Amino acid sequence: MEPCFLTASEAATRIRDGKLTSEALIRSCIERIEARDPQVKAWLHLDKGKAIATARELDKRPAMGALHGLPFGVKDMIDTADMPTTYNSPVFQGYRPARDAACVGVARLSGAVILGKTDTVEFASAGRRAATRNPKNLAHTPGGSSSGSGAAVGDRQVQLAFGTQTGGSHIRPASFNGIYGLKPTWGSVSREGAKQYSNMLDTIGWYGRSVDDLALVASAFRLHDVGGIAAPELSTLKVAICRSPFWSKIEPAGEKAFDIACERLKQAGVTLVELTLPAPFDGMVEAQNTIMMGEGRASFLDAALEFGDRLHQDFHDRANNKLGITPEKMIAAYDLAADCRRAFEALYVDFDVVLTPAAPGEAPEGSYNTGNHIFNAMWTLLHVPCLGIPCTTGPKGLPVGVQIVAPRFDDARLLAMAAVLAPVIDLETPHYSADA
Template sequence: MEPYELTASEASKLIAERKLSCEELVRSTLKRIEEREPTIRAWTYLDPQRAIRQARELDKQPAKSPLHGLTFGVKDMIDTADMPTSHNSPVYFEHRPGKDAACVSVVRHSGALILGKTDTVEFASGGRKAATRNPWNLAHTPGGSSSGSGAAVADRMVQLAFGTQTGGSHIRPASFNGIYGIKPTHGAISREGAKMYSHTLDTVGWYGRSVADLQLVAEAFRLVGHDTAAPVDVKGLKVGLCRSPVWRKSEPAGRAALAAAAKRLEAAGAIVIELELPAPFGELNAAQETIMQGEGRAAFLPEYLAYRHLLHQDFVDKVEGAHGITPEALIAAYDLAADCRRTFDGLFGKELDVILTPAAPGEAPEGLHTTGDWAFNAMWTLLHVPCVGIPVGLGSQGLPVGIQIVGPRFSDAALLRIADACAPVIDLGGTIPHVESEEEAVAA
């Protein structure tokens, strides 16, 4: 096995035991990038020689944390002091902010090696798409807006990478690329230094190739309960199977993935129950869109005033109020979200430990003109709850499909423990058993 093939947790153990040097890891990773990047196009900025120099410096230092020497990709709308942050926009081409975003600072000062910047949808919100291709099939999208981060981790060009989510920009690419991802509780990770789209929705998350990888980063961020969360046994775990109010948007592969995950958990001793959310939750996706467009109007006003001639029409429309978002609509959306958050948190306890729900409609769509539908993510983003994406297997087109598990607000550490127990049961690889119809999916 070449070092680049190691998961973050595997590499961390070898580095701690001095069986692998940081330089060996980064050289192997850079070689992989050299071979694959012309095809995948995941990166917007790399400086291989600087990465090697940094790795040598890390080899001289005592390990600060389990992240020591691990390679990290940063979505190119998150600021880095030593690399450009372009936002995939002509407005900020080769812009150098001069200061790390808070999330970058945390992992850098924990010993991670910031390898480069990964491609994104413009401003992580609209306009230009990333050039990145899905490593499983180059004709298909890797999802977005965290396109480069998802593809780079999936194609083993980096051990870990940051993404962000305002609608479904983080968890959906995890599903499309067959990797693990966590969207933490809103506000658990500082988003200072990441381009603002919606202060109510924007959330920084990260990708890895195992739950253990996600946990390494969670420890660095000192997520609430990371040092006290107890191990979980799948047997007796109370799982709410939630198709969500947008089930009609599911595709055969998505329905099959959810059915397979539920069946595998049940076979392992979990108690899987049907969970139908109260009627008001059916309005949350529309509320998320209202808040996103309404807050986006203020977020892009500075660029509009200074660089309107360089802005994609998407952002001009937001600032000029083309979506017709009224103050009354925004207030109603905020109030609905607040009510539903309290209701949702109250579902957990004696009768429910975790929710199992789709991460995407199905397999990644064909074409780089789209990043897929975030219908199965928007509600959870607005609820501010933590979500962990887990691969299930391959759909009929040979592309990955995953699910997500969801917990109440600030249960991130406990949710990762649940994911750690459930992943070996759910993530079996191979082709997912086909489900003929929606009725069969419900029956399964």
């Protein structure tokens, strides 16, 4: 089997055991990219020569860290010192930061090989969309704004990639591309060197092809207690089924996937309980939008002044507060979010983890509409860790996933639970095991 089809953790084990070189793995990924990317268009920049040279160096030395020798894609709103960083914006073509973003630095210093930059919605916000197509059906979006990272991991072009989430930009593409994704607790990974949209929301996450892949990266970022929590017994787990206050936006494919996930858990002996969130949570999606747009004023002011007409109108609208967001609305949104954070965690008495939709359904057709973040925005604003798990495919043959959610800073426990829940939920996604 071609190494590009291994999961990151399988590849890591083989590299550690001397059964695979980083160079062979990187070369295999590059071959896959060369074969597939002319259609998928996941990458804005690829540095094959540098990646192979780095892999060779890594093959000669002792392991640097958890990600030793593994390829990594970087969403192109995250700075890299040795590659252009365009934010997929016409006004930043050819821009080259002087320093890696903090998350890229941690990945490299943990042994990762940065393959290249993946396409994104402009500034991970609005304006220009990624050119990326959904690898499962090129007529559809891979989701956004982490479009290229989601598609590249989904298409087996790379094992790991960074995405970010301000609304639903990380977990929704995980669902649309049939892959695993972790959006860790807000604040637990440095955003330095990633384009800023919203202080209160922006969160860096990563994609992988298994729960182990997500845990591997989490260990590189030293998330609290990662590796220190044993996988629970499946039969002891209580999963809260949360259709969320936004269930009316679910599509048939999303509903079916959610029902399938519930049924599979039930069959596996997991206890399911229904979770209806209290009324204040109804306002959380509007609060997320208020905060995102309101904080966007400051985030795009310098670009609005600098680039004038060359900057997409979407960003002028934010800098000029076109929506007329008032201080009163901002304060109400911040305070509601704080109340709901506390209320959500207080609910964690009768269950261990929340299961909730990751997206309304399959990926929409076309490339402008990257999908609706209605099933993600609340969780982003709650600052809680969210883990996307593939589940099934919809009527158009496109993946539909679900997500599980834990209280703030319970990333390690979420990963431990995912390790036993994912094999039950994710039965249909083509899986290429090390022994295939």
